[in-house]
Amino acid sequence: AKAARIALMPGDGIGVEVMDQAVRVLERLRERDGLRLHWDVLAWPSTAWHQEHGQMMPDDALTQACDYDALLLGALGDPGPLVDHKRYRLPDGVSLAPLLTFRKGLDLWACERPARLLPGAPRYLADPRAEQVDMLVIRENSEGEYVNQGGRLQQGTPHEVATQLEIFTRRGTERLIRHAFVRARERLQIHGSARSFFCAEKGTAAAQVCLITKRNAQPAWGELYTEVFAEVAREFPDIGVTHQLVDAACMKFVQCPWEFDVVVASNLHGDILTDLAAVLSGGLGLAPSCNINPDSREMPALFEPTHGSAPDIAGQGKANPAAMLLTTAMMLEWLGFGPSAERLRQAVAQDLLTSNTQARRCSEVTDGIIAQLD
């Protein structure tokens, strides 16, 4: 078989630091498990590249990316150098453009962010049942509130009107929702009948998909989502169904997150819910994520920790590499290296349980994890 090809994009801030740790782990696993893995570094999505070329990536960035099976991204966003006592801050819309460019340009329409509280991770909720949280948030990644069609009329005048259009297609909705049910069934196979979720329509079920909308205030796409959800649900009689308005869902993520299994949400709602899910996992230092096209391997998938570039702590060795290493495990799984992925996840969990993460530097955490790998 051909070696799997990975593009590493460290990006900015702590992205660079945690990428170094991912490379150490990948080297160790390649050697240990004899993985056929090749990687290159694509250093362009950084302020440096922008300053030299006036844009974040080369014109053929997407074409270059398509030469790989997976893209592993550190983090994007850089406040830039100090100029005249002010930071030359790249507008967010510029420095983050590569992320949205890849998600849309490679048609990576599903973003998956699991939430589980590993033993030893910070627990933010008072209720000990927070330790039982085991959910998967699946976020629409290609349309909806993120199409960025809109603008500013009479800009700067008292009469200014700014608009932003949200666009949802049935095709985009259906593939997203069906994927959520497929994942729920996979999880059902793993968990068996051990779990139980309330379902008004079907009684309790051992697996569930919860649909998120704001259909009481935004009926147009809320109704589209609701109808498609009902249609697809009929294909999965073994999976329980429920619906939450996004505001109520956010509340329940704090009040009773153990009542969720698979959660499926639009681009913006998913953005918010996955950040809350990260808190349930113990914070951004422990939250992995992937952007995939579940229907096709033609395009590379994009793997990135949920955290950002954290300019406030960048360069100080304070970043927690665990999110990046759990993300690396997701990538290895996607590439077909399941046992290595599982070994890496176990090593992260074992290290978290046996060490005091607070006091260690980024590379020391990786030392601990690598020790657990062997």
Place this chain on the structure above:
Amino acid sequence: AKAARIALMPGDGIGVEVMDQAVRVLERLRERDGLRLHWDVLAWPSTAWHQEHGQMMPDDALTQACDYDALLLGALGDPGPLVDHKRYRLPDGVSLAPLLTFRKGLDLWACERPARLLPGAPRYLADPRAEQVDMLVIRENSEGEYVNQGGRLQQGTPHEVATQLEIFTRRGTERLIRHAFVRARERLQIHGSARSFFCAEKGTAAAQVCLITKRNAQPAWGELYTEVFAEVAREFPDIGVTHQLVDAACMKFVQCPWEFDVVVASNLHGDILTDLAAVLSGGLGLAPSCNINPDSREMPALFEPTHGSAPDIAGQGKANPAAMLLTTAMMLEWLGFGPSAERLRQAVAQDLLTSNTQARRCSEVTDGIIAQLD
């Protein structure tokens, strides 16, 4: 002086139950403090009215409402009666229409929801600093993501496209943001220099306004908000400023909510953040809210607990009336009955501290609160 005129709209489900409690308390306070208060009941926003008339409210609902100084609403939304073993459920968009009709039709452009954890209230966060939370979330209430302009093209076909337009005006943005700073200054006068909030621009400050946007993904109105915020902030040199993306803000509401003072957000972001703020207050049973036009008393203001009609527990005496009574206190304050409002707030707090709320019925909680009033 003329008596203040209130319209009571019990609505549906537990709305009716908690309204009964509000009336008991209003009667007691009117007698005790000699308040010049008059009220009528407008029973229309309910399923019953809908079934008889095919709509939720009479055509002249807004005109009728304008005859009052304040509207006190229980809760809206009713799953309807059982027909053929199925509930005849009014679409959310219908049963909730009165709420959005009043907010928009009466130009009640600011929704205020304070978050404080009263001693004795359920604490959902593990960190004891959650007891220090004292924030005010101010939500845009008249435009933005809630304009409901949009629809469904090729509905029901594989080619369907649903759209929803977001519209933000500079006028709507400026009045909202200025109001947030005014409130922050009022709070500064109450708290003095006891509190301290980090502000990158101004060092630490004793009061702060945090602006919420998603400007990295929705730049058009994100930039409008950012620019107006910077302009208005210059008028308030004593108030610290900060900005959070909505996803990060939701996370921080769980990780470090004590770092917030006044939070100002768009309609949808505010909807989500106020539900999280309700959790910080101990849940929906304790979360009051008002919809006001801070510039004008010409239109009545609308007061409603943050909770909904909770059809699952309706009619069982299980609802907590505290949210409704704290809402009643907000209304009394707005009507100029400050001392009675404060007395009511103290009574709710005192009752919560001295009793076991879990075990008591709705009317028993009110008994306890009324006992504290005397």
